[in-house]
Amino acid sequence: MEEIQKTKEKTCAFFASDYHFEMISLPYIEKEIEKNKEIIILTENNLESTIKNLISKINLNEEKKKKIFNLNWKNDDLNKFKQIKNQLENNKEMTIFIKGKENYIKNVNQNIEKWISKNENVKTIDCYDIEEVGDDINKIINEYENVLSTTGEKKIQK
Numbered sequence: 001m002e003e004i005q006k007t008k009e010k011t012c013a014f015f016a017s018d019y020h021f022e023m024i025s026l027p028y029i030e031k032e033i034e035k036n037k038e039i040i041i042l043t044e045n046n047l048e049s050t051i052k053n054l055i056s057k058i059n060l061n062e063e064k065k066k067k068i069f070n071l072n073w074k075n076d077d078l079n080k081f082k083q084i085k086n087q088l089e090n091n092k093e094m095t096i097f098i099k100g101k102e103n104y105i106k107n108v109n110q111n112i113e114k115w116i117s118k119n120e121n122v123k124t125i126d127c128y129d130i131e132e133v134g135d136d137i138n139k140i141i142n143e144y145e146n147v148l149s150t151t152g153e154k155k156i157q158k
Helices: 002-007 018-034 048-057 062-069 077-089 102-116 130-141
Strands: 011-015 038-043 094-100 122-129 146-149 152-155
Touching: 011 018, 011 130, 018 038, 018 048, 018 062, 018 094, 018 122, 018 146, 018 152, 038 077, 048 062, 077 094, 077 102, 094 102, 102 122, 102 130, 122 130
Parallel strands: 011 122, 011 146, 038 094, 094 122
Antiparallel strands: 146 152
């Protein structure tokens, strides 16, 4: 399993609140939707009300807002795992956000790794709660090649 993880480029992000996560991820999500990629958001908590509030305040056309809101922002892992499996069977390009506490991210990655390990059409972005990881941020960053922030995805300088 270590070898598989070394061959795949990994991306992380750090958030201070649900709104902060959404502000970091929305520009990236918008670009991925334009490229016709499937977006799946695995999250520990329901983000539906915060994303609805945020989308109502951002400067995007209504069609883009609707596409973003129509992503499943709920804590609905079982259906999302089925969606991932279905998308893989159809060989669709996919970006999966995994947002939550460190333990949640680890468990979700273990569950989906067996499906996506051989699939180059899938990108995962692990999104950590900055308050929880605190002093361990450098240890976490060392496990990744890229970091996603409000300015976009950047290569981590090691």
